[in-house]
Amino acid sequence: xxxxxxxxxxxxxxxxxxxxxxxxxxxxxxxxxxxxxxxxxxxxxxxxxxxxxxxxxxxxxxxxxxxxxxxxxxxxxxxxxxxxxxxxxxxxxxxxxxxxxxxxxxxxxxxxxxxxxxxxxxxxxxxxxxxxxxxxxxxxxxxxxxxxxxxxxxxxxxxxxxxxxxxxxxxxxxxxxxxxxxxxxxxxxxxxxxxxxxxxxxxxxxxxxxxxxxxxxxxxxxxxxxxxxxxxxxxxxxxxxxxxxxxxxxxxxxxxxxxxxxxxxxxxxxxxxxxxxxxxxxxxxxxxxxxxxxxxxxxxxxxxxxxxxxxxxxxxxxxxxxxxxxxxxxxxxxxxxxxxxxxxxxxxxxxxxxxxxxxxxxxxxxxxxxxxxxxxxxxxxxxxxxxxxxxxxxxxxxxxxxxxxxxxxxxxxxxxxxxxxxxxxxxxxxxxxxxxxxxxxxxxxxxxxxxxxxxxxxxxxxxxxxxxxxxxxxxxxxxxxxxxxxxxxxxxxxxxxxxxxxxxxxxxxxxxxxxxxxxxxxxxxxxxxxxxxxxxxxxxxxxxxxxxxxxxxxxxxxxxxxxxxxxxxxxxxxx
Numbered sequence: 001x002x003x004x005x006x007x008x009x010x011x012x013x014x015x016x017x018x019x020x021x022x023x024x025x026x027x028x029x030x031x032x033x034x035x036x037x038x039x040x041x042x043x044x045x046x047x048x049x050x051x052x053x054x055x056x057x058x059x060x061x062x063x064x065x066x067x068x069x070x071x072x073x074x075x076x077x078x079x080x081x082x083x084x085x086x087x088x089x090x091x092x093x094x095x096x097x098x099x100x101x102x103x104x105x106x107x108x109x110x111x112x113x114x115x116x117x118x119x120x121x122x123x124x125x126x127x128x129x130x131x132x133x134x135x136x137x138x139x140x141x142x143x144x145x146x147x148x149x150x151x152x153x154x155x156x157x158x159x160x161x162x163x164x165x166x167x168x169x170x171x172x173x174x175x176x177x178x179x180x181x182x183x184x185x186x187x188x189x190x191x192x193x194x195x196x197x198x199x200x201x202x203x204x205x206x207x208x209x210x211x212x213x214x215x216x217x218x219x220x221x222x223x224x225x226x227x228x229x230x231x232x233x234x235x236x237x238x239x240x241x242x243x244x245x246x247x248x249x250x251x252x253x254x255x256x257x258x259x260x261x262x263x264x265x266x267x268x269x270x271x272x273x274x275x276x277x278x279x280x281x282x283x284x285x286x287x288x289x290x291x292x293x294x295x296x297x298x299x300x301x302x303x304x305x306x307x308x309x310x311x312x313x314x315x316x317x318x319x320x321x322x323x324x325x326x327x328x329x330x331x332x333x334x335x336x337x338x339x340x341x342x343x344x345x346x347x348x349x350x351x352x353x354x355x356x357x358x359x360x361x362x363x364x365x366x367x368x369x370x371x372x373x374x375x376x377x378x379x380x381x382x383x384x385x386x387x388x389x390x391x392x393x394x395x396x397x398x399x400x401x402x403x404x405x406x407x408x409x410x411x412x413x414x415x416x417x418x419x420x421x422x423x424x425x426x427x428x429x430x431x432x433x434x435x436x437x438x439x440x441x442x443x444x445x446x447x448x449x450x451x452x453x454x455x456x457x458x459x460x461x462x463x464x465x466x467x468x469x470x471x472x473x474x475x476x477x478x479x480x481x482x483x484x485x486x487x488x489x490x491x492x493x494x495x496x497x498x499x500x501x502x503x504x505x506x507x508x509x510x511x512x513x514x515x516x517x518x519x520x521x522x523x524x525x526x527x528x529x530x531x532x533x534x535x536x537x538x539x540x541x542x543x544x545x546x547x548x549x550x551x552x553x554x555x556x557x558x559x560x561x562x563x564x565x566x567x568x569x570x571x572x573x574x575x
Contacts, residue, residue: 008099008112010044016099016112025089032082034060035075039110040101051108070398071213071429079108090115180303180322183220183241183265184208199249203258206288207245207295213430214296215399216322216357241265242306243299255279258287262298272298274466293434294469297327301470304330312347317355320348324361325405327470333504334535335373341365356396360405363389367412371551372506373536374543385409400430407436414551416446435471437461442478447553447562450482458482473502481511485562489518506536510544514569522572529573545570 008016017040026032038060042048053069053076061074069075083103090100100115184207212219220241247260255277262272274294276287300322307315307323308330315323324344331337342365348358366385369376389406396402407422420443426436441458442450450458462475480495496512509532513525532539545566553559 008114012099013040013044013101013112016097016101019094019097020086020089020101023089023093025085025093029081029085031061031078032085035078035082036086036101036110039103039108043110043112048109053108056108071215071400073215074212075108079103180216180299181218181220181240181242181265182211182245182299183243184211184245184247193251196249196251199251199256200247203249203288204245204247206285207247207260207292210288210292210432211245211296213400213432215396216318216401217296217299242303243271245295258291260291260295262295262302264302271302289432290464292432293437294466294471296432297434297470300325301327301330312344317348317352317358320344320351321355321357321361324348324358324365325401326364331503333532335369335537338365338369342369354395356392356394357399357402357405359388359395360392360399360402360409363392363409364405364412367409371412371548372539372543374538374540374547377543377547382413385413398429400426400433400436403429404433404436407439411443411446411552414554416443416552416555420444434465435474438471438475438478442482445482445485447485447549447556447559449485449558455479455482455486473499473508476502477508477511480508480515484511484515484518484565489515493519504532506532506539506544507548509539510541510548510566510569513541514565517569517572518565522569525569526573541566541570541573 017037020026021033021037026036035056038056039051042051054067056075056079057063057067057069057072058065061078083105086102090097098115100113102111103109104111184204208219211217242265244263244265245260246263247258250257250259258276258278260274261270263269264271274291276290278287303322304325304327307319312320312323324341326341342362345358345362345365348355349362352358363385366381366388370381370385371377389409392402392406403422403426407419407426410422411419420440423436423440423443426433427440430436438461441454441461445454458475458479462472462479465472465475476495476499480492480499483489483492483495493515496508496515499508500512509528513528516522516525516528529539529541549563549566553562
């Protein structure tokens with residue numbers, strides 16, 4: 001057996017690097033090769049201590065200086081895959097290498113060490129002077145090498161490969177294989193001139209960059225061109241997207257037409273489409289933001305519809321998280337449906353106790369049910385909700401979807417100021433988060449009068465959404481809420497009626513009833529509440545008057561006005 005004393009010198013490390021780069025495990029992955037070459041060279045040049053995701057992104061992968069490792073996981077994912085590729089290399093192609101290169105977990109800095117390996121089969125790395133001269137001895141050593149190789153493969157398959165699978169899944173937060181894979185590409189209609197080509201490229205790059213901020217999505221980025229000498233990738237090697245986002249910018253004499261479509265990557269069916277007509281000098285950034293606000297929700301809703309009906313036990317923690325989220329369209333207005341979301345979130349935690357998003361959606365559901373359903377409102381449920389959102393923040397502080405669920409949980413719990421802070425953080429992480437942007441306008445006025453400019457901002461945001469945008473009912477019902485706070489009962493009723501045509505939940509039903517009661521129509525209010533009892537058996541004006549609204553309104557100046565509205569409804573409907 002060869003010795004393992006001493007640290008490999010630069011020449012040995014360079015030789016080891018060349019062997020790894022030329023191996024079957026890395027030869028067809030230009031991205032992993034670039035990362036490995038960069039981190040090794042930086043370490044050899046004495047700059048290993050400065051290796052960060054940002055430097056790898058800019059200097060190895062050629063990303064822009066706007067790269068944010070908190071919102072773009074490509075470096076973290078790439079290094080995770082590199083770790084697994086290196087471990088597989090030393091189990092297979094490099095099992096007889098005397099020098100090992102690794103990237104320890106929790107660091108981007110490479111490590112170099114000598115390995116204890118059999119001398120048998122090392123003739124490919126040895127000089128002529130050290131090769132065995134006896135053919136008989138050579139055959140024995142070759143036989144020993146084969147036996148050793150088989151043993152290593154068997155041991156590796158039994159001991160290491162399951163660990164590698166778990167490691168890779170955790171390092172990528174299950175993004176690569178278990179979240180929603182999306183590819184952004186040009187429309188089948190080729191741009192007709194250089195201007196269209198350039199503007200289409202910029203538009204799609206903006207869509208891709210915006211979607212990268214959503215940790216629930218795994219964006220299939222275009223591969224870097226293969227390095228010289230590397231074999232071409234075949235189409236069969238490409239990742240299969242769950243959804244493709246295709247788009248084009250078409251030029252006309254006085255305007256530009258921007259079209260985008262969402263296509264199911266497995267069935268090739270059109271899921272959603274939107275076309276915007278812009279003035280020539282209009283800023284495309286606003287269109288990108290407008291498209292992405294709706295596109296993200298459409299992708300999530302379509303994914304939930306696809307996952308529904310599957311055995312939850314067969315789903316990953318990330319898939320269960322997607323299924324547990326509330327999205328207009330697939331969502332159902334019922335206590336049973338919400339309780340099923342709680343079960344799905346608990347199962348996600350059981351499958352992966354370190355998956356932060358699952359804790360966030362469970363916190364949201366528990367706090368929501370405590371607010372709108374009397375029997376669900378227990379001290380244990382409220383304490384559990386808070387413990388879960390705190391755990392979610394510990395595990396995934398940079399995930400905008402986690403922060404959004406935390407903000408929702410805080411708001412339902414009456415922690416409105418905390419919810420506002422969390423919602424602001426959502427927009428720092430993902431400026432195109434549509435629900436967060438809309439809610440941040442209105443939730444500071446949950447139980448107080450919104451000034452005219454805030455009301456106009458809320459109306460403008462609602463009007464900026466497409467008529468079939470699934471979050472439209474949220475903006476409409478909040479307009480009803482703002483008008484109610486201002487004593488504008490007819491305007492409030494109109495907004496609530498329009499919202500009810502899209503979706504309803506206990507909050508909106510009870511507010512609709514309050515408005516009807518203030519307009520002197522208590523019988524209609526009673527009928528509306530009664531109609532919801534098949535979905536929400538425990539829906540009760542008294543719970544909203546005694547618990548829900550005091551929890552939300554007590555700390556607001558003038559909050560007593562809203563409390564009086566709900567108290568009036570309770571008294572009007574008492575037997």
